[in-house]
Amino acid sequence: MSFGRMHRKEDARFIRGRGRYTDDVRLPGMLYGAVIRSPHAHARIVSVDTSAAEAHPKVRAVITGRTLEGLGLAWMPTLSQDTQAVLATDKVRFQGQEVAFVVAEDPYSARDALELIDVEYDPLEAVVDARRALDEGAPVIRDDLEGRTGNHIFDWEAGDRARTDALFEQAEVTLAQDMLYPRVHPAPLETCGAVADFDKVTGKLTVWCPTQAPHAHRTLYAMVAGLPEHKIRVISPDIGGGFGGKVGIYPGYVCAIVGSIVTGRPVKWMEDRSENLMSTAFARDYHMRGEIAATRDGRIRAIRVKVLADHGAFNGTAQPTKFPAGFFHVFSGSYDIEAAHCEVTGVYTNKAPGGVAYACSFRVTEAVYLVERMVDLLAAELGLDPAELRLRNLLRPEQFPYHSPTGWEYDSGDYPKALRLAMDMIGYDKLRAEQADRRSRGELMGIGVSFFTEAVGAGPRKHMDILGLGMADGAELRVHPTGKAVLRVSCQSQGQGHETTFAQIVGQELGIPADDVEVVHGDTDQTPFGLGTYGSRSTPVSGAATALVARKVRDRAKIVAAAMLEASPDDLEWDGGRWSVVGDPAAGRSIAEIALAAHGSLELPEGVEGHLDAVTVYNPPNLTYPFGAYICVVDVDPGTGQVKVRRFVAVDDCGVRINPMIVEGQIHGGLADGVGMALMQVMAFDEDGNHLGASFMDYLLPTAMECPSWELGETVTPSPTHPIGAKGVGESATVGSPPAVVNAVVDALAPYGVRHADMPLTPANVWRVVQGRPFRT
Ligand code: MCN
Ligand code: CUM
Structure with a gap:
């Protein structure tokens, strides 16, 4: 293995x-x-x-x-x-x-x-606040564009407006909340x-x-x-970190x-x-108004969202052509709801372009933040425990493949299992008891839950392209006479460890050590065409191409092995390391032995060219849908507003894990990102559009000091469409963790009657939110 x-x-x-x-x-x-x-x-x-x-x-x-x-x-x-x-x-x-x-x-x-x-x-005069960009008389930023009289870029919508509106009209409970996902920067070290x-x-x-x-x-x-x-x-x-920038x-x-x-x-x-x-490419900057409709006993029925998207001075957002808001319309999240609708309006402002960066899965970050905040608001309104409310509404395993109200087909999942595991790991009930006890003493402790579903692995040709280029990836595999292999792929690691995991995929498929496989990437003269690494698409797309090209090699090897063993190919079986004759496992040949024969003087069967090299192109039939349940515990200092993340449990399901250590590393990084965004990061501007965070003295990155020792759990629901059942994971934790941290801080501030506060929850912001509010247990 x-x-x-x-x-x-x-x-x-x-x-x-x-x-x-x-x-x-x-x-x-x-x-x-x-x-x-x-x-x-x-x-x-x-x-x-x-x-x-x-x-x-x-x-x-x-x-x-x-x-x-x-x-x-x-x-x-x-x-x-x-x-x-x-x-x-x-x-x-x-x-x-x-x-x-x-x-x-x-x-x-x-x-x-x-x-x-x-x-x-x-x-x-500069346009700094996106909410003023469409004002009558606002300075026109893009007067270079013919006929442009304002700062409007696009309107886009998804979902069923009429059905959603009807459900809102009948609903027993409805809630609305304005929230900002602030402009942040991926800030790679290089x-x-x-x-x-x-x-x-x-x-x-x-x-x-x-x-x-x-x-x-x-x-x-x-x-x-x-x-x-x-x-x-x-x-x-x-590359010293890319993170979408x-x-x-x-x-x-x-x-x-x-x-x-x-x-x-x-x-x-x-x-x-x-x-x-x-x-360089910023991330987020979404002004969102979320609305949620539910029954009084806590069944979510519909979600409605309006977004004002600040795209800066040029619309340079990197996303599949038909999706100006990326995959934001996955915002119905992990819940079994009847209808959903979103409208997104993009505007120009006098800020740098970008928009899709910082491990966002094409804006699934914003979508998950929105829905996870709305669910917590609903829980507070109904007086229900937020984990319990989620368990009542999560999609059930038998609903997969699930067709979401905004047009997605979620491939597989067991959501309640993941949430229950996270609750067990953190000791949820005991924590709630501890919280009640601390509150009675005036201490601020918060528990934040979030659940996310991502859509990664762009993408199916029938649905997406980038500037007309289909999002398929090639792979080439050469097997040398001595059984060592060279894999050539189009994606490009920025720190994700592709040279290891992609070698592991070949090793697994051919029964050879991963150390015997060299991965070549990042050079267009040396590698087959493909659209690259972002949206956690490498494993879902290039990884699938890798598995399939290795299987092609294995199939060629089978015919050669049959000639070597003087048997019919139909009588051979693959035992994970060798092709052997059914019923006679001793008579088998490894890939290394077959490779030597394929390059050697063996009389080759009719139609076999010799050598074992193969080429393939993978067109993903669907995206993959990783998911996870995160729970965060914070303590907030009532005197200073300082938030301390005490514990963080992350249960991730990215299907089959190729290298669990690398997956955990990806999750650790993303959780730190989430703590950074929730508590300290923001690209701020003054009213003239001066950038106030152009150094690491002002734009704060989280360090080990701000992060707890992460506690990770996993469930494994293989993707049914991916050849090895893997789903992407590179952005999961960045997507899932900010709402968990914010939900925890808002939960800690509940005795002040606080229901929402925008990121970043710096000490100053927390302090401001609770000013003038009485503490009530
Ligand atoms: N993996 C695995 N098993 C799985 C899924 C993934 O072993 N079931 C492994 C992969 O093989 C790969 C790594 O985990 O080595 C991440 O895989 P994947 O989820 O396919 O994501 P990508 O390789 O496409 O990476 C892109 C993703 C994105 S879009 C951003 S942004 C981000 C992220 O990765 N930028 C990063 N993680 C980063 N990590 C580092 N160190 N640096 C960045 O710039
Ligand atoms: Cu949106 S950041 Mo990554 O997709 O490269």
Whole structure:
């Protein structure tokens, strides 16, 4: 068995400091780029004077919006069919926006030369609050778009409005709550950057950058810049965390490419921390109004949601084409409800673009937060225990495959089992007793429950694509004569351990050690086409392709084995490690033995080409639907508002686990993310659109100090559509944990009559929420 807690193969280099990241790429004659950025959130560009910078002895090129305009590259398409300025020509639309690019002999000179560029701005009023973006008379941000008279981007809806409204009208109990999922940043340790090398002789462009989707980048460069696709090579080396912020193409990448074409030398551009926090893909920023309808005895009947989505200055959200709000419409969650409806309106504001990032599963984060807060509000209204209310409404195992009221087909699950396990692990009833006891003494202890269902593994061709590209993944497997194998996949690890788990899949299917399988990824010249790693799709899609290509190899091996054993293929069976003759297990051949024969002088059966290599493409028939039950215990200091997470139990079901250690690592990371978002993270802006969190002094990341020792549990409900029954897990904990923490804090504050408080629940915010409210037990 190759599945199991194998140590990560990639860690051998990572823990020795031998990872090779984009910034480690050094090419002969390489130049260095730097970006000058807008200090204003909204301003007209009056003039850009680059003459002093150009006169700098070490400067080799200065590229402005005007330069790019001449090449037809001043604007680029986004993943949401909008356009985004590469370098601003007419206006700047968020603080930190790219205005000009300097290429110099060394990085210091490039930075120095930025100071020599004189940009004259005519400041304009900024739109900072999305709720004011559609006001009459609000400044129009995208006056570059023809016929655009306001900041409206799209309206989108899902579900059955009439049915939902009817249920609300008849309902015994209805509740509404406004809530904000604040703008946050994925903040990977490695910032973005690129090394571009255009070879004038061969016409070949090679780009190293930490992209989560190398093939998608190559195809987009070909489509947009008109470069021949076979002359573009995108190499994604080791990545120091992506978390969804490294899916799209950034202006800096395009500038590095143009810089290399213009100078004829390789150009490296690496952004610093502030640039990363200010300009790369943000996450969330959803203003939501949730409504829930139920019976008095606690049966949820319908949910209705209105969202105002702040997309920043360019609609650069990375999501499948038909889903401007991602998979937000999975918001009916894990509950057996009759109808649901959501409306989402997207608006422009003077902030950086992005929207789908930070382990969000295409906005399932926002959806789960909404429904899990609404369920807790309902529990408070009805005077019911929130875990009990969930148990009354969770989907039952016999309802799967389940068709949700907003059009999803959940593949499999046993939800009550997962919640009961979490309750047992944490000792739910005893905790409630302890809470009552503490409350009587004026202490603030809270218990927060959340349950989530995710939809991951985009995606089925009939439902989704990205800019017209179907979301299937290829896989290639070569088996060498000695039985060692090389797997080539299109997805790209940013820390998830693919070199290990994908080798384990091949090992499992072929009965060879995972150590005998090398995984090649992140290089478009070396790997088959596929759309990359995000939305926890690698295991559901590339992982499935890997299992199937290994099965193809195994099937070829069977025919060769039959010739070796002088038996009919029909008489052979696979015992997990060898093809052997039915009824004569001693007569068997391992993959290594078969591989040698397939490459050797064995007389091959008719129609068999020799060798064992195989290629496949996997088109997922459905998404996979991981789920989980989380319970969090907090203590809140009534004097300071400080929240301490005392315990956190997470029961996850991601189907069959390939490497439980890696799965647990993914969950630990996501739980820490959730604590961070719930308690401390927010990208704040002042009223002029100045970014207030452009360093790690202001944008807080959770550390071991804020995290408890996680307590993990698991149930296993295999996916019926995935060849090895696995479901994605990379974003589960980030999706499921914020509502558990917030529900716990709100529960702790219940004696003050608090029913809701928006993230982040910093000491100041908690303190503010309870001000002037009497404590009543
Ligand atoms: N796995 C497993 N068994 C399963 C499911 C997954 O052993 N049943 C393993 C996988 O094989 C893989 C890892 O767990 O090694 C995560 O798998 P998967 O759920 O398929 O997610 P992806 O590999 O597609 O990773 C993407 C996901 C996303 S979208 C974000 S955002 C995120 C996340 O992963 N970014 C991360 N986790 C991250 N972890 C690290 N260290 N760095 C990031 O940038
Ligand atoms: Cu939404 S972050 Mo991940 O899908 O790369």
